[in-house]
Amino acid sequence: MVLHDVLDKLRRQPLIGYGPTWKPASEPICYVTMLLSAAGEDAPAAEGGEWLLRCQAKDGSVGVRSEEPEPRWPTGLAVLTWLTLQENARHRRYADSIERGLRWILNAKGKTQPRNPQTGHDPTLAAWPWAEGTHSWVEPTAMQVMALRRAGRFDSERCQTGIAVLQDRQLESGGLNYGNTTVLGQELRPHVVPTALALLALAGEPFRPRTARSLDYLEAALAAQPAVMSRCLGLLALNAHGRNAPDIQAWLSSAFAATVARDGSSFKLALIGHAALGDSSPLVMR
DSSP: OHHHHHHHHHTTOOOOOSSTTSOOOHHHHHHHHHHHHHTTOHHHHHHHHHHHHHHBOTTSOBOSBTTBOOSOTTHHHHHHHHHHHHHHHTSOTTHHHHHHHHHHHHHOOOBOOOOOTTBOSOTTOOOOOSSTTSBOOHHHHHHHHHHHHHTTOTTSHHHHHHHHHHHHTBOTTSSBOSSOOEETTEEOOOBHHHHHHHHHHTTTSOOOHHHHHHHHHHHHHHHTOOOHHHHHHHHHHHHHTTOOOTTHHHHHHHHHHHHHHHTOOHHHHHHHHHHHHGGGSTTSOO
């Protein structure tokens, strides 16, 4: 079974980077830790949770690496990870860090701009940026919204604004770019990862035709066999909205074998593990 094989490799080294020889980084450690926790691997999952605690700054934020406290966009993923650990291990070890992380998320805002007829999205809405002092973008916004939703802050003004931004940034024809919709009257091309993350954050929202078109785009894009990260997050997003892609198990098996043969990337293996969990993954909002 693919999930068993993935866990067998990840439990040995839960503190990972983006590549096999890269330094440990917050984003891949969050994905690995959530997977291990959801699968009942409490001891190696706790290693990831403690590593993230050591990375948390006084203001509650979590940077990209232990020696790189900025940019601070991984904070939402860290909070989502601690919430997962807290739910599965049934203790309050991370309660203070969760609250401080949520405080940072609620106060952080992207830079706004006046309406501009040359661009299609609403730049007056302040969601979350990749780096402080810059415009709000899709992926960091999706991560913070997911953390707020899982923490029970769905009705907060910041969460609702984030949801509004993710709705606004969907392309009319379906899918999302990294943050823009149209420029000088030209609709930009969608991409799988921002589309998948946005749809994960929007799971459970009232039906909207544009969201349905985004799901249609995602189904078509996954049929073209994109890279591991794109396909895994895309499968999870479809799952979160009640759409199941065919032949998932066969693809997971082949993706696992190819990843092990190519470079053994623990980051990719973690994503494969989440896709194998399906709607049991902590990335799927409930």
